[in-house]
Structures are given as structure tokens and as C-alpha cells.
Amino acid sequence: MLTIDAKGVYYRELNQKVREVVSKGEKEILLKNVNGQYYIGDGLQGDVKITIEGVPGNDLAAFMDGPTIIIKANAQDNIGNTMNSGKVVVHGNAGDVLGYGMRGGKLHIRGDVGYRVGIHMKGYKKQIPVIIAGGKAGDFFGEYMAGGVLILLNLDNRDDRHITGDYLGTGMHGGTIFIRGNVDKGLCGAEVSIHEPIKDDIAVLKGYLAEYCADFNLNLSDVMSGCFKKIIPTSLRPYGNLYAY
Amino acid sequence: MSHNFQKDISGCGLIGIINKDRTRISGSFVTKSLCLMRDRGNGLGAGYAAYGVYPKYKDLYAFHIMYDEPSAQRDTEEYLKKNYYIEKKEPMPTAPVEGIKIHPILYRYFVKPLSEKAERESAELEDDDFVVKTVMKINSEIDGAYVFSSGKDMAVFKGVGMPGEIARFFRIDEYEGYIWTGHTRFPTNTPGWWGGAHPFTLLDWSIVHNGEISSYGINKRYLEMYGYKLTLLTDTEVVAYLFDLLVRRHGLDVLTACTALAAPFWKNVDTMHDEEKEAMTALRVIYGSALLNGPFSILFGHKNGLVGFNDRIKLRPLVAATKGKTVYMASEESAIREICPSPEKIWSPRAGEPVIVELES
């Protein structure tokens, strides 16, 4: 494993260095003393594993295609922006606009996530992006979602906030959202409906959550014991009647 | 000076002489040569620039200023006193000439910016930059005042009249310099204003120019972005300021600056080897707005030498000649032969290819 000390290093040099060592074939990198550097793993390709000590800056893993990034602390906004494949694991909380336009790969967050998470997520055939958050989420969870899977677990229920914020799945026209707990219809966008998961859904969930639990050393059957709701769009064309031709 | 003229259009004749060994010669030579090209001017403007003429004051900026009226002189001198140490102030020495009935009030000042920078405006500026600012300020803000020379150990003499008349008026034959340029002018549409004659100067840059710069509009706007105030609406002014920007402020050498102003064609750049191609492409891409387009031949004097060059497709004439340590450049061969009947070498520089002559150190 190669260790890079990021203390006081501006993102441009840090990321340049990371790209350089990855292009030379490095498979495991430890970034120490990271604090606020943007764009770590941005556009990075390959099967490298990067472990981050400290709080990385915005747009982590933007456009990323393959690598795995482990963050031991909290993370900021815009993680996995338009990410193509690979995986990001956050042991703390993460911020707003996670997985914007995400096209593949996985985002595993142990704690809470902010506003506008999983918006514009895409998906086609086998390329299915997945975001799993262990805590609660802010408003506009899954807005404009066109594909992929969003899972919100509320494992700890540390405060009395509702599991999701308002406008859940508003503008959604593809993909699936699973919520572990009850969903208030009044918080949902007009374009979605709430369902009980069927047997196939449970199997899918179990597959995703097994990997998630392994990442955070959680007990899968405990997590699966919760009551899940499934949220899907009612129409492929939520705005089909808005326009006159 | 708010002369709200139309853009200046003129035809002209040029002459330039440089003694590389710094031998000083009298202005009468250049006058003689210029007077030969009488068909290139029409009496509405002539002028001379000379380097090495003020050896006694060589470390001071020599401001030549023309005033339309005493109030302009009062305002200008008030500003100068606040910001400059004035070693000497005197009326320009002139002689009565029959053809020159009226002329502006003409004064010269040998000055330097106050050494305690805190005492003057814009204390952060270096002396040269401060002088540029002063010239821009007087020319654009003080109505009826115009600085027509502002370099060290160099002088410009210019006005409305035939070259011989202007020479006699300013007593040119009494000055001795090692670089001389001269200009006779054929303006087509501007009223005879003394400031409109060539050379145009800034610091020790002086430009005499034949032809019209068709890219004036964008050259002007490009310079304005860097704080130059183009008040005269004459295309020659842009050339002086472009050299100031490219050579003094951007640090390009004279050849590179000339190459930027009269850039090689893409067709030729495309066939260069990689390194040269990259440099030429960068030069064109960065300085595209400084490209001088349209017909011109230019003589460009500065404290270290004389440069002659013309446009990319040679729409205006330029002839150069050498004899010993002297190099001559002019619009016509005859103008050179008038003062140097048998040069060792005489040639027409190719389009866009500058003739660069530097003084020996």
C-alpha cells in the first residue's frame, strides 16, 4: 500500500499525484490527513482502492469509473456526481446531492444523508447504480430518478425527524426506492406510489444489503428484519399531459 | 485633450537614420531627405523624432507639451508640480517661418516623478508606468493640452506644415542625434491639428507610419483593456502603445513583438517544425487582437535602436540601406540616395519581415 500525506496539499497536486500512481499500476492507496480537498477520484478509472483518513471535499468520485474509495469519517457534498462504476463507502454521514446523475456503481453511507440525494439517477439493463444510506435523508430524495436503486435504512433512529424529507421521488420516472420504515404519502411527490415489496424485491434487497452489512460489520438479519416500503413511479411520463401539441 | 475627430486617414513619406556607433548627426540630413519626397505629403503635417539630443538631461523625462490656451498650461503645470520634480521648464525654441502663421503654445519640461512615491498619486507605479499614466491623463482629461514627447534623451518636433517649414520652425538643424526619424503627411480628412502629425510617441517609443491600419478598431479596444486611452483617433497611436505593451510591459523582444504585430500566415506556420509552430501559433492566438492589418510601413524608434517593418502582404513601400555604421530606411530609395548617394547595400525588406537595428553598447 502506498501512503500519501495530504496535509496542506491543494487538490490539484493531490489528485495529480493520485492519477500518476494509479497510472503506474498502484492498487492500494492511503490518503492521510485529508481535509477538504475536492475531486478525489474524479474521473479515475481502474480497480484501485483508496482509503481516506479525514474529511474529503466536494465532488469526491465524480465521473469515477471503477475504483473503490473508503472514507473513515464524514464526507461532504456531491459524492458520486455522475459516477459510472466503482464504489464509495462512507463510515460517517454525507452531505447534499449525492449520486447526482449516477449511472452505475455503489454509494454506501453508514449515517445520514442530506438533501437531493440520488436525483437524476440513471439505469439501463444491467448497469444499475445503488445508493444505500443507514440513517435518514433530507428533502427531494430520488428527485427526477430515471433508474437505479435508492435504499434508506434508518437503522439508529437517533432523532424524531421523519425518515425521509418532503418531496420524496418527485418527478421520478424510473428506478426503485426502498425505505425501511413507514412512508407518509403526504411527503411523496405526485408522480410516485407506495407499495409493499414483493418476494423478488426482498431478494434484491437482501443482495444489496448483504454487501452493505459486510462493509460496516452489521448483522444482515437485523437489518432485514425491518419493514420495507417500495416506491416506484406511477407513470413513465409524469408530465405527458402538461403540454398541448 | 478632447479632439473629437473622425479617424485619421493619411498617406505619407518616411525616413529613418541610425548610427549604430552613436555618432550624432544634425537634423538637417533628415530634413533634406524628407523634403525630396514632396509628393508624399501635402503640407498638413510633418514631424521628426531624434534620440540622443538631450545628453545634459539624459536621466530626466523630456516632456514636450502643446497648449491651445494658457488655462490648459496652468492646469497641466499644476498637476506636474504636485507629482514631479521639474529640473527645467522653458518655451520650445522656435524660429519664425513664413508658412506657419499660427501655432499652439509650446513648452518643454525636464522632469522626473517625485522620488518619495508617497508624495505623488499612484504611488505603487514604477516611474515609467507613472509617466504613461500622466501622459494618458493630460491627453484625455485636460482640455487643450497635449503631450507630444515624453521620453528620456529624445525629442519629438512636429506640427502642421511642410517638412522644411516644420524643420525651420523647430530649428531642427541645431539638434544632433544618433537616431532620427521623419515623416511627411498627406491627411485626407482631418483638420490641421498639430498633435495629429507624426511621430507619435510614448516614453521613448516613437512611431512614424505610412498607410492605414484597417484593424484599428480592435487594436484600440485591445489596448483599452490594458489601460491605454486612445484619444487621438489615429491609427498610428495604436502602434506606439502596442510596442509599449508588448516590449516594455510584456517583456517580448523587439523581433517577437514585430512578429506578433505582422504575424506569418497560417499556411506558413503549418509547415514550420513543431517547436517553432507551437510558438508562432501561440503568438498569433494570444496577440490576434494586436495584429496590425491593412497597409502600413512603420519606422519605430526606441532608446536602443530603430526598427522598420511593413504589413503581411506588403501594401506599403519600405527601402533599407547601409553604409558603414549607418542604416537608412525610407519610403523611397531616392530619399536615401539624396543623403547617401552610394550605400554599400540597398534592399526592400520582405512583407512582415522587420529590419531591426540596435545601437552598439
Next chain:
Amino acid sequence: MFRSLVLPEFLAKIDQVKCIRCKRCIQNCGWSVYSWSGDKVLIDTFKCVKCLRCYHYCPEEAIAILDNPVRYRNNANWGFYNIRNIKKQAETGGIPLTGMGSDMPYPVLFDSLLIDACQVTNPSIDPLREPMELRTYLGKKPAKLEFEKGKDGKQKLKTKMPPQIKLEMPFIFAPMSYGSISLNAQKTLAIAAKELGIVMNTGEGGLHEDIYPYRDNIIVQVASGRFGVNPDYLNAGVGVEIKIGQGAKPGIGGHLPGEKIPLDVAKTRMIPIGTDALSPAPQHDIYSIEDLRQLIFAIKEATDYAKPVSVKIAAVHNVAAIASGIVRAGADIVYIDGFRGGTGAAPSIIRDHLGIPIEHAIAAVDDRLRQEGIRNEASIIAAGGIRSSADAAKVIALGADAVALGTSALITMGCTVCGKCYTGNCSWGITTQKPELTVRLDPEVYSERLINMIHAWSHELKEILGALGINAVESLRGSRERLRGVGLDAQTLDILGIKPAGR
């Protein structure tokens, strides 16, 4: 129940005497205007959009498409379309959509500008025989260059040049996405761009694999829907563009109707087949200028700083300050789309009433960037209603580095500016995804026509430069001294930074 009270716009007529019953009109019409009764062609004139496909393919010239002579009663205030739209809304409750640029009679400033020419005092240049240069580079330009003396005594370039997009002429093709136009239309643009040494722009719909080979002539676009955006895509062209807005619909987003999302488009965009492709107005990771900076540099990181990043905005009232902010946020190119710019689909109420013309916008932006001393930091692309090389020359003189052409390029492919792009029925195979229609647009054939048109415009531009006595487009760029206004008020002249004719 009455039939629709919305008056048909056009009256399609067939001269039954001339008609030879060949049924070509039935085959060619993408709108199902014509049908076969057993012995003659029947006409459903309600469906006609006057795209004139049938007219051109009728061997007997038997077809005429007239503006419907039945109009509502003449009224200077309540025009035909005011009344018609209300009736349509009464019947549907929907927002009337439209395509192409605004057809409202706002004054076109280009038509009040005249270009200078040389006479005697400076010579014009013969563009056919003397060199005349149109080459243009898009990207950030350092304010100055540094050289150092090499071992051979020659000056060597020391400054590292930021990435530039090289254009052989100051034209690019405007962004038009795969989905809004057909793959064949995109291929036509790509082939022409390659041949001409210019670039096409993918628009926001991602990049079909067939277009990847044209990588030297592509700008890829990233919009709020992030369709088809991945690291390969970002690196697939010579530049990347962030789309914030579009002149035809400033402040509102893209909305590609489900009719235009068949399998291939769905695959390229990674969304379900038949869904509406949504790219709403804000990019939801950009709510402020520092967020724009964050996305610009996210893209630069992903492309290793090797490609200029462009930011496309609609021309709006405060465009000068916005453009300044974009440049300061790190953009290398600012693409400004005037309110007359085209669109595949926009609510007509938005298209016809929001934004400002490109002429004012370019003048204001170029001025502002110069005042702030940052004009060199970014190139400016002007778009939105450029109809001829004269419009292009004028907007370049106002300050644009290059001009983007959308509608004019489509017209070479058969488009008649009928404005019904949003329906997906384009009979010319341009703004449709129906295979039976798109097959009509052969990229090899139509790219020739497009190349012809751009060559003609280039020649015209050279003629204009020659008349101006200059032999490089740099000397026209921003040279407002060479423009004069006719019949413009003092304030407009001041905004444009030009003098009235006669001065």
C-alpha cells in the same frame, strides 16, 4: 360533440386532375395528412404543418399547401395565434409547445447594422487571390507570452498554452442532442464538421457510438439530466460544455417527449424507453457561482486539464455580469444563446417572451469583459438566429470569437422551419426517431449540402474581410469601428458601442 375549434393553420390541396395516384404524398408525409380512399388521396388538413415534403416529392406538381384562408376576424390586437392558442388550451389544458426560434416580429438588430468597406485611403483586398485567414482558436488565452533564449540563441516559448479548440473558420454547429434530432442528422453534422475543420456539439443527449470516431470535431455537452455522461464521454471530444441555459427557453429546462425516446435513445441516455427525458433548468448541483466553479473543475479534473470547458447560457438581461462570473469561475469559453435561438421543444410562451437578442448580449458581454480586463480569459461564442454570413460578420465585429449555427445547418438537410420538431414526426428525418423517417436523411448526401453552405458562407466572410481591407478574422473580431447603425436610437448605439451611419 363538436370537433376541435382550433382552426387548421394550413390548407393542403391536391389537383385531382394532375394527380396520378402514385401515393408518394402518402408515403412521404410524416404527419398522416394523406390517406388512400381506394381511388384517390384523401386529405386531413388539420394535421398539415407545411413542411413541404409532399410538395417536393409529388412528381406532377399536383400539391399546393396554402396558409388557411379561413382566419378569425381581423384584429390588430387579437392575432390568429393568440386566439388559436387559447382555443387549444381550452381543449387540452396544456402549455402549447413549439419548435425552432421565435417567429415573433421583434426588431432584428442585425438588419439595422451595416459593415464598412475600403475606398482609396486604405485598399480593399482581393480575397480570391490574396491570402485571407479565418482560422480561429477557442479557449483561454494568457494575457501575455513569455519567451526565453534557447541554446541556439533563438527565442523559445516558455508559456504553457492552455488547451485550445482549433477551427478552420469561425463557425461551429450548435448543440443539438441525439434524441431531439436523429442519429443521421448528428452524423451529417459530424461528417461536415470533420471535412470543414470545425466542430459539432453533441447537445445533452450523450454520444451514440457511431459518432465516437469524429472525436477531433466534437464538443460534448453536460446538462442537468447528465445523459450519457461518463469519463469516456467527457474525453470523447476536443472540449466539454456545461449547459446552463438555452436562448429559446431561458430559465427552463429540457424536456424531450417520450415519443422521441425509442430503444437507441433510451440506451444512450440510460433512461426507460418512452419516458420523457427531463433535464430541468437548474443543474441541481449548481445553485450559485461557486458551484459552477466546482463543476467546471470537476470536469477539468476528469479530463486532466486537457480540454477547454465551455459554459452555455441564454442571453438574459444581466448577461454581462453573469458572463463575467462564468469567466471568473474558470470557464474557457462562454457560449451565449440569444432569445431567437432554436429549440427542439419549448413552450411558446417562454420562447417568445423571455431573454434578450444576441446582438445586445454580445456587445454587453464583450464590453464588460474588456472593462474588467479579462476578455482574454475566455472565448465568446454567439448563437441564436444567425441567418447569414453577414449576421456572423456583424456579431464577430461586436465581439464574438465564433458563431454557432443550428437552424441554418438543419435547413441544408431539408428543414423548412415549420417548427414542429417536438412532435417527432419530421418528414425530413431530422427531428424524429422513427426509423421510416430517419432513413430519408442520408448523412453522406446531406453532409455535402451542409459543407457547400458553410463553404459559401466562408467565401462570403472572406469577401467581407477583403472589402474591409483586412486579411485575418482577428482584425474584424471586436472591431466595432467597422460597423455603423441605421435608424437606431442613441442608447442602442451606445449599448452596441457603434456610431450611426454618416459619422
